[in-house]
Amino acid sequence: MFEGTTIVAVKKENGDYAMAGDGQVTLSERVVIKHKARKVRRIYNDEVIIGFAGSVSDAITLAEKFESYLEKHSGNIKRAAVEVAQSWRRDKVLTKLEAMLIALNKDTLLIISGTGEVIEPDDSVIAIGSGGSYALAAAKALVENTDLKAKEIVLKSMEIAANICVYTNNEITVESV
Numbered sequence: 001m002f003e004g005t006t007i008v009a010v011k012k013e014n015g016d017y018a019m020a021g022d023g024q025v026t027l028s029e030r031v032v033i034k035h036k037a038r039k040v041r042r043i044y045n046d047e048v049i050i051g052f053a054g055s056v057s058d059a060i061t062l063a064e065k066f067e068s069y070l071e072k073h074s075g076n077i078k079r080a081a082v083e084v085a086q087s088w089r090r091d092k093v094l095t096k097l098e099a100m101l102i103a104l105n106k107d108t109l110l111i112i113s114g115t116g117e118v119i120e121p122d123d124s125v126i127a128i129g130s131g132g133s134y135a136l137a138a139a140k141a142l143v144e145n146t147d148l149k150a151k152e153i154v155l156k157s158m159e160i161a162a163n164i165c166v167y168t169n170n171e172i173t174v175e176s177v
Contacts, residue, residue: 005039006131006168007051008139008157009102010150011109011124016177019049019104020154022131022162023171025056032169040173043067044075047105049175053129054099054114062099062114077108081118088116100128106177127157131165151176 009019025034039059040051048070052059065087069080081103088097097114104110111119111126125143127136138157142148148156155174162168 005053005129006127006135006158006161006165007039007053007102007129008127008132008135008154008161009049009051009104009109009125010139010143010153010157011104012143012150013124015106016150017049017104017106017109018150018154018174018176019051019102020158020172020174021051021053021129022158022168023173024167024169026167035169036171038173040175042175044070047075048077049104049177050101051128052099052101053132055097058097058099058114059101061097062101062112066101066103066112075105077103077105077110078118078120081110081112084112085116085118088114102126102128129168131161131168134161134164134168149176 007021011017019040021040023036025037027033052063066084069083073079099114101112125139135157138160142153158172162170
């Protein structure tokens with residue numbers, strides 16, 4: 001379902017946070033149709049970083065819906081995410097969207113799914129997409145065993161995932177604070 005993308009995010013205690021995503025878009029699990037897609041971007045006055053995975057149109061719909069609720073709630077990520085989830089569950093068409101989104105700012109790290117879940121991880125690292133488990137493992141190891149900055153951790157984690165996952169490439173976009 002989420003093939004062709006990997007997104008990883010790290011939020012450190014000192015206000016250092018970053019997110020990275022690869023650029024690969026895969027059609028029908030067999031053909032790479034784009035190498036440099038940008039799936040990580042800043043929104044809400046550059047205070048919030050989002051990264052999305054899944055069906056392209058579904059992921060963009062989820063990101064746009066989240067961004068509109070973020071504006072409505074003055075940048076409150078948790079409130080916007082809950083409202084997206086509530087609206088998602090009320091709409092019979094939207095409940096079938098195949099997408100996930102990571103939202104990150106200085107205070108909050110969340111996953112928002114296209115099926116209406118909002119998940120706050122137990123620790124400061126999260127990843128989604130086909131190579132997400134590889135990037136997640138790498139990021140957790142780097143957070144626990146190095147003094148690297150968040151930007152360096154997400155970049156290195158994406159490089160590791162790209163070397164393992166066929167749906168993840170080395171065209172990496174990083175956004176950090």
